[in-house]
Amino acid sequence: xxxxxxxxxxxxxxxxxxxxxxxxxxxxxxxxxxxxxxxxxxxxxxxxxxxxxxxxxxxxxxxxxxxxxxxxxxxxxxxxxxxxxxxxxxxxxxxxxxxxxxxxxxxxxxxxxxxxxxxxxxxxxxxxxxxxxxxxxxxxxxxxxxxxxxxxxxxxxxxxxxxxxxxxxxxxxxxxx
Numbered sequence: 637x638x639x640x641x642x643x644x645x646x647x648x649x650x651x652x653x654x655x656x657x658x659x660x661x662x663x664x665x666x667x668x669x670x671x672x673x674x675x676x677x678x679x680x681x682x683x684x685x686x687x688x689x690x691x692x693x694x695x696x697x698x699x700x701x702x703x704x705x706x707x708x709x710x711x712x713x714x715x716x717x718x719x720x721x722x723x724x725x726x727x728x729x730x731x732x733x734x735x736x737x738x739x740x741x742x743x744x745x746x747x748x749x750x751x752x753x754x755x756x757x758x759x760x761x762x763x764x765x766x767x768x769x770x771x772x773x774x775x776x777x778x779x780x781x782x783x784x785x786x787x788x789x790x791x792x793x794x795x796x797x798x799x800x801x802x803x804x805x806x807x808x809x810x811x812x813x
Contacts, residue, residue, distance in 0.1 A: 671716045673760040676753050678702075680717075681733060681740040690732045766790050 647655065675681065683699040684691045693711050697704060714731055717723040722740075724732040738744060739752040758764070767787040774786040787795050 669760045681737040682742040685741045
């Protein structure tokens with residue numbers, strides 16, 4: 637006699653609502669590193685530092701030489717950075733550096749190490765994203781050992797292999813484009 641598989645209880649409405657919220661959070665969590673990448677590329681932490689460690693939204697639009705029409709969008713980006721813990725803010729709409737954003741300021745050296753921008757730019761680069769987007773294909777493909785990593789499967793080279801030179805190489809300390 638075969639063992640009978642346990643039956644799953646039907647989730648309650650509250651559980652289904654929570655599950656839907658969890659799925660949305662998991663589906664949208666990629667926006668956090670993309671917002672961080674954007675902040676680095678725009679120079680937001682360095683601009684706040686140069687403005688004395690605090691800045692208003694209009695101060696940042698001016699300091700970053702952004703078109704005024706982008707002000708509301710920059711505000712959304714800044715709020716996301718605050719929510720994720722990358723920046724701090726006051727109720728008056730003043731944005732401040734915290735320990736995380738301090739590590740992203742140009743010219744800051746902590747324990748002998750320069751800005752941590754390179755690791756953020758590298759891990760949020762298209763190379764990492766393409767490898768991640770190819771995970772399902774990597775799992776489905778029956779490859780004889782030695783198995784390439786998902787990164788090698790997509791790019792044909794190991795992450796730090798010289799053959800990755802076909803991609804534009806950043807200068808030391810800049811991260812992967």
